[in-house]
Amino acid sequence: MINLVHFVAATALLPTLIYGQKWHKRDWNVTSSGGSVNITNGLAQTPPMGWSSWNMFGDDINEELIKSTIDAMEKNGLRDAGFVYVNLDDGWQRYKGGRKDHPLEVDPVKFPSGMKALADYAHSKGFKLGIYSGPGDETCAGYTGSEGHAEEDAKLFASWGIDHLKYDSCCSHHTAPKEEVQKVMLDMSQALIATNHSVVFHACHCGWADVWEWAAEEGANQWRIGQDISDDFNYPGNREKYYFDVLDMLDRGNNITQYSGPGHWNDYDMLIVGLNGESKQLVGTGASNLEYRTHFSMWSIVNSPLLIGSDVRNLDAYSLQTLTNKDIIALNQDPLGQPATVQAQVGETQIYAKEMSDKSIAIALLNRGSATADITMSPRRDLTVPFDVYTLKDLWTGKTRGPYDIPFTVEVRPHEAKMYRMYLVEAAAKGT
Numbered sequence: 001m002i003n004l005v006h007f008v009a010a011t012a013l014l015p016t017l018i019y020g021q022k023w024h025k026r027d028w029n030v031t032s033s034g035g036s037v038n039i040t041n042g043l044a045q046t047p048p049m050g051w052s053s054w055n056m057f058g059d060d061i062n063e064e065l066i067k068s069t070i071d072a073m074e075k076n077g078l079r080d081a082g083f084v085y086v087n088l089d090d091g092w093q094r095y096k097g098g099r100k101d102h103p104l105e106v107d108p109v110k111f112p113s114g115m116k117a118l119a120d121y122a123h124s125k126g127f128k129l130g131i132y133s134g135p136g137d138e139t140c141a142g143y144t145g146s147e148g149h150a151e152e153d154a155k156l157f158a159s160w161g162i163d164h165l166k167y168d169s170c171c172s173h174h175t176a177p178k179e180e181v182q183k184v185m186l187d188m189s190q191a192l193i194a195t196n197h198s199v200v201f202h203a204c205h206c207g208w209a210d211v212w213e214w215a216a217e218e219g220a221n222q223w224r225i226g227q228d229i230s231d232d233f234n235y236p237g238n239r240e241k242y243y244f245d246v247l248d249m250l251d252r253g254n255n256i257t258q259y260s261g262p263g264h265w266n267d268y269d270m271l272i273v274g275l276n277g278e279s280k281q282l283v284g285t286g287a288s289n290l291e292y293r294t295h296f297s298m299w300s301i302v303n304s305p306l307l308i309g310s311d312v313r314n315l316d317a318y319s320l321q322t323l324t325n326k327d328i329i330a331l332n333q334d335p336l337g338q339p340a341t342v343q344a345q346v347g348e349t350q351i352y353a354k355e356m357s358d359k360s361i362a363i364a365l366l367n368r369g370s371a372t373a374d375i376t377m378s379p380r381r382d383l384t385v386p387f388d389v390y391t392l393k394d395l396w397t398g399k400t401r402g403p404y405d406i407p408f409t410v411e412v413r414p415h416e417a418k419m420y421r422m423y424l425v426e427a428a429a430k431g432t
Contacts, residue, residue: 041193043200044221045262046333047305048164050085050130051078055231055270055309058281059091059141062110067121072313074125081324082333083308085164085200086122087130090141098137102144104153119161130164130200131157135184136172145172146188154191157199165192168204170224178209182218189219202267212256216264222305226252229269231277231284233291233415234368239283246272246287246295247368253302254342260303262337267305271296274310274319282309293322293396294366294417300332301340301352301364301419327395328419331362340364344382349375349412351382361385361422363392367412378407379422387424395419 051069053061070086073079092111095102106115115131122129133153136145146153146167157165167188173181185203192199203220205211206227215223230243238244244252249268260266273296277286287295299306308323315323331340336357344351348369354362361383365375379387391402396419401408403425412418 038217039189039193039219040216040263041189041198041201041219041221043198043263044265046335046337047265047303048085048200048222049082049306049329049332050087050128050164051083051308051312052087052089052130052166052270053091054089055272055275055282056279056311059089059143060280061088061091063113063118066118068313070122070125070127073127076312076315076320077324078308078312078320079126081326082329083306083323084126085128085130085307087132087164087166087307089132089166090139090143090168092131093139093143095144096142097144099144099147099149100137104133104144104146104149104156115160115162119163123161128163129161130166131160131162132166132168134168134170134172134204135188136169138172140168140171147172150184150187151191151194154188154195154199158192158195158197161197162199164200164202166202166204170204170206170208173205174208176209181205181209181211182214185215185220186218193219204267207252212259212266216259221263222265222267224267224269225249225256226269228282229272231272231275231279231282231286233287233295235284243283244269245284246291246298250298250302253304253339257302257339257341260337260339262335265303265305266339268299268302269304270307270309271299271323272309273322274308274312274315276310279309288415289318289322290413291415292319294415296322296325297328297364297395297417297419298352298366300328301354301362303332303337303339306332325396327393327398327421331356331395331419331421334362344377346375347373349373351375351377353383356421359424363420363422365410365412365418365420367414367416370414372411372413374409375412375418376407376409381407387422389425391423391425392420393423395421 094105094107119129133146137147200221203215203223207225211223230239232245235245273292338354340352340354343353350366352364389405393400
């Protein structure tokens with residue numbers, strides 16, 4: 001079990017040592033040691049938040065869809081809640097087929113105004129624009145890739161004003177040796193930095209080749225920890241022996257939290273909130289509103305990037321309320337950047353927790369099972385923190401409970417996560 005207080009005390013100097021200066025656009029650092037390269041672009045000091053086109057639309061995207069998505073996110077409050085990246089996935093390219101046969105160009109039918117104009121539109125509305133490519137001759141959907149053209153394509157993306165690049169090696173380099181995957185990712189990372197333009201870099205490799213062990217050193221800001229998510233909370237096994245559901249992905253991340261932090265994040269894949277089994281691309285029959293809310297809560301507390309995958313132009317009120325909860329988002333965007341870890345497990349119930357920058361403790365009481373369960377949380381026993389008297393803010397109701405000087409017990413519905421922020425009650429405040 002991790003002692004949260006001791007862990008934070010032992011690592012308190014890390015942000016100073018590694019991220020000691022405040023990074024601004026065009027700031028980066030490149031060092032080498034023992035023949036290895038260690039670079040950073042200084043971006044994504046908190047997990048990127050936004051929207052991605054793939055889960056709902058696949059490669060059926062166009063200029064009208066992206067602009068109407070931007071307009072909807074401006075109007076419905078998603079932008080103001082922090083969802084500022086609007087990321088085009090595969091399908092924006094003009095040609096199907098390999099790079100050896102085709103140049104990399106924008107599809108003039110889908111995007112008649114061009115990508116620079118679309119980026120300008122996004123920026124004018126307070127958003128950032130993301131794009132997709134990969135190190136293969138072709139991308140996963142069969143479009144022209146960036147093989148052998150990392151430097152050229154990085155300059156092209158920078159000239160368009162692109163702010164985020166998902167660089168997907170999952171199809172082209174699935175069985176490639178780790179060293180080869182590292183090389184193609186490093187090539188693009190260095191090429192992006194050399195443009196002197198700020199581009200958040202997503203090294204997407206579906207959790208293969210131990211990507212979390214080396215991607216941060218190569219300047220990646222996020223990397224997928226597993227294969228594609230399905231639109232399921234808890235599906236038996238893996239759909240098509242490939243897709244991970246919400247609980248699968250959480251389990252996948254539990255043992256690699258040490259690789260995630262400011263500027264470099266374990267990516268649990270895109271959010272499925274609001275898909276309701278209606279994705280044109282993603283497998284799965286959908287989840288309940290409660291399960292989607294639990295999914296969002298858990299992605300937030302473990303510090304995954306939060307990229308909405310549904311059609312934000314048609315979100316129902318419950319989904320919108322879920323996605324814009326400021327108290328839950330604050331767990332994800334806390335500047336300390338400490339991911340939650342499993343502190344206790346009893347049967348199908350788990351307690352996740354992490355310390356926040358204000359020294360409060362963020363807590364998730366997760367019921368993975370199919371029956372309502374009582375979950376008891378003792379600060380000293382489960383979190384190993386010296387809290388004799390404490391209060392709990394319920395992050396979904398907004399109500400503060402306590403003060404307590406005994407363990408806290410609450411009923412948790414099947415597939416629900418009760419989310420709290422725990423504060424120490426100082427001696428003076430309790431009248432001693």
